[in-house]
Amino acid sequence: MELKLIFWTYAQSVLTLCMLSAVYGIRQITLGQVEKHRKAMNLSGYLILFFVLSYAGKLFFFGRELLDTWESQYVVVLRIHEVFILGMLVTGGWARYLAYRWQVSGTTKQLFQKGTLHKQLGKAAQLCAIASWLTAGFVLYGMYQRL
Secondary structure, three states, X not given: OOHHHHHHHHHHHHHHHHHHHHHHHHHXXXXXXXXXXXXXXXXXXXXXXXXXXXXXXXXXXXXXOOHHHXXXXXXXXXXXXXXXXXXHHHHHHHHHHHHHOOOOOOOHHHHHHHHHHHHHHHHHHHHHHHHHHHHHHHHXXXXXXXX
């Protein structure tokens, strides 16, 4: 089996764990468990960071995929996947930034506005993560088909 395929199978597993941790975190905040929410979302963030570092290692040791050998529908879905990943990183990163820059000294209105934005960004990150997981699954399927 090709080493790049093993790497991408691992990557799909990491994204799955990231999403499961985020789902748990979302559930915890609906139950009012702020600390458990924070820990679960931090775990998701660390998993993404771990993946990004391992992706850099993959590029260094194995190089890029030869997309000119792929069928066009897989390349198109890969590009769409990359947009969803970017959306997840931006919205999730922004939500995380807001969480850590929370100012208790602000007025009730300011805290409510920040909390609302944090929640909206979290939902956007969640939707991007789901879409990226689905598109990654399709691309991974195509990789297995090329074996």
